[in-house]
Amino acid sequence: MSAAAAIQHVHILGAGRMGQGIALAFAYAGLHVTLIDFKDRDAVARIAFAAAARGDIARQLQTQVSVGRITDPQAAEAMARIGIVDRERARAGLAAGEIVFEAVPEVMEAKQTAFAWLCEHVGAEVLIASTTSTFLVTELQQIVAHPQRVLNAHWLNPAHLMPLVEVSRSDVTSEAAVQRVVALLRRVGKVPVVCAPSAGYIVPRIQALAMNEAARMVEEGVASAEDIDIAIRTGFGLRFSVLGLLEFIDWGGCDILNYASHYLARAIDPRFLPAKIVSDNMREGRDGLRNGRGFYDYADVDVPAYREKRLAEFGHALDRMGLLPAFNAAI
The missing domain is CATH 1.10.1040 (N-(1-d-carboxylethyl)-l-norvaline Dehydrogenase; domain 2)
Structure with a gap:
């Protein structure tokens, strides 16, 4: 069994539209997902956001039911694989994580805050794949510990349906990290392509x-x-x-x-x-x-x-x- 095939649980940092779409892509394929709401909210707002996010994901699954791609029980099965947590509740699971997809807003300050927090809670071998379409992997590697495990994985919207994922690496990114992410994406039915750290990708x-x-x-x-x-x-x-x-x-x-x-x-x-x-x-x-x-x-x-x-x-x-x-x- 390959290293990528052993991954059964994916963490996603950022629970907005892109994060939800990526979570659905992995859950639909059979993996368990922890979707981390990284925004600082009070208790009431956290509960309301999680409920709204689950509702949005459930509606996407119901669309697949209505067009005959899956059944209602299959939609429920996929939904059960997705956990939505705040950053405090995410810490314990991250300690045993293998890969994190970062999907926080496209603002460098937000990326810096997210990566600093992430590096405090994951091991040095955990793969970090940013979904950014704005910042190059070479920029992100400057703000992340152990930059060799960092790359960009640019998903196209809607992430759960579009096959393509553009994987952008730098000379610093390890070949093992690239191959492991590519293998994981292929395993869930995506079509990854690898490109250099160039603005706009492909x-x-x-x-x-x-x-x-x-x-x-x-x-x-x-x-x-x-x-x-x-x-x-x-x-x-x-x-x-x-x-x-x-x-x-x-x-x-x-x-x-x-x-x-x-x-x-x-x-x-x-x-x-x-x-x-x-x-x-x-x-x-x-x-x-x-x-x-x-x-x-x-x-x-x-x-x-x-x-x-x-x-x-x-x-x-x-x-x-x-x-x-x-x-x-x-x-």
Whole structure:
């Protein structure tokens, strides 16, 4: 049994929306969770907050019941795996903990307070995974004892449903810590990817550009907000749910992106100029599937079979959304 497989109990520091979503993800998969309300409250407020948090989690589970994914007894079973405690009641359990996901507000002072408290109550080997989307792991490691066990685990909302978790490490983070967190996430059905300590990680960095470009098109009167969103849902988003962005460049050919980028840079703004690696690929003949190399190496790939597989996946995605063209639809 791996070290990650031995983890049966997860602690989450911060009981807001993200903390609740992560708690639900682990409880749904069969693990026990202690959700720690770190905010200082009086006794009445603590009881009211815990009741409200349990109510919110229960409603998420009932949604899964209503769509037929689980039964009422299964929802109750998952709910029973989640304990909500204040920081005083959390101390005893933390002493025997193995991993803590930090999910306090995105303010450095709050992080400093939380990590200082946490380091007083957990052992030196306990893994600490911050869910922050604002601070880099290199910044957080400066305020945590034993920084080699610290990394970022950025969950996407809603955390209990979205598969992706972006795991950001630094050179200081131990490989054992990374592998243990990755294995744990996979065990509960998540899809972890590992990235360097870079602002925006992967998804937030790409989506910020796309969102701002969509907003600019509304500003410029290119199309209505409704039509832009229809185009994203039925065009842009559908293709990239099957082919990744870089895979898509290889699929169509790097030359298409290169020429389109230069055209848009002239017609709209220099921000559309191609990335240096795109220009390098053009110069070095790495055009994608066409010549067997691009962002990926296709030397040992059965390209016709690969194309057929991806097109079949695309057809299935269209069918699930009710968008697959019907034969003789115009008759």
